[in-house]
Amino acid sequence: MECILCGHEKAHKHGKTAKGIQRYKCPHCGQTFPENLNTLYYNRHLSSDEVHTILQSHAEGSSLRGVSRISGRAYGTVVSLIRDAAQKAQMVHNHEVQQITTEEIIGDEMWSFIKKTEAL
Numbered sequence: 001m002e003c004i005l006c007g008h009e010k011a012h013k014h015g016k017t018a019k020g021i022q023r024y025k026c027p028h029c030g031q032t033f034p035e036n037l038n039t040l041y042y043n044r045h046l047s048s049d050e051v052h053t054i055l056q057s058h059a060e061g062s063s064l065r066g067v068s069r070i071s072g073r074a075y076g077t078v079v080s081l082i083r084d085a086a087q088k089a090q091m092v093h094n095h096e097v098q099q100i101t102t103e104e105i106i107g108d109e110m111w112s113f114i115k116k117t118e119a120l
Helices: 048-059 062-071 073-097
Strands: 013-016 020-023 031-035
Touching: 048 062, 048 073, 062 073
Parallel strands: none
Antiparallel strands: 013 020, 020 031
């Protein structure tokens, strides 16, 4: 496995955390890190099913307070998870868009008309 911290190619297994998550140690920088570092699951007291339920409910248009009630988690926890998911999604999007090579870009605009009334 590649070291997430320094990029060295030969990080090796180094036991497990108390929750059973695999840990790795880099022989180059000497740091240890869990396999879920830099994911939505890192440093959270949520199972993967709970994370999935929260993100799915939000994607389907439920309010943040509604998602909080559905999941049984605090409003702040839900907001934190959704903010982190949005940030990671933006990073992935930006990385993928930078790799696209194009010669021509066409941008369509959708216009809407809002009637303005004058006050008498």
